[in-house]
Amino acid sequence: MIEYALNFGFVCVSLALLMNLWRLTMGPTTADRILAVDTMAINAIALLVMYGIAKGTAMYFEGALLFAMFGFVSTVAYCKFILRGDIIE
């Protein structure tokens, strides 16, 4: 039963990633694109964790943690660059 649930989850996350890609390419403002990348990082975390369950290893957990950290840092850096014209003043 877990296999069917995982397949359903993979389909959901893939559709979500495609929607984020649409918002990333078509987003009318720069802030829309930043939001799309941030949501993409969230979806990638969920995808990695579900892939770890499907493969039965806890190895993908570290990848998910790295995605969480670098997604946050990149979003903050991009917003700071727009707000102040510089990242570390």
Next chain:
Amino acid sequence: MPFIVELIISLLIVIGGLFLLVGSFGMLKLRDLLPRLHAPTKASTVGVGGVLIASMLYFWVERGHFTIHELLITLFIFLTAPITANLIAKAYMLLNVDPHSDLPPSKQNEGWATFDPVGPEGYDPSEEYQEKEN
């Protein structure tokens, strides 16, 4: 693996997947950035949270020892989501909102802090650069 545990893990994965889908669909559907900011919070709380709790339960039952390191990701996302939302909203307001016509006055000597790079009304930053060069 007992049936009831398998059922709980499957339900958590399905609920998490649905919430991730709804969050991204909301970001596609809503009309403006500030409403759009509201949608992905569903994905980052219930969506990722459900999948991570499912992973925690699965490896607990599969391996036999209980670890909470999946909760680290949840904790990290819960801590950082408000900061990213605030910064994205500030970047949007700086680029797309006119503080002199769209916002109420701040009732201070200074304007709103988000609009410091824009400067007060009638301020032209190029004059300042020319003064520095002279």
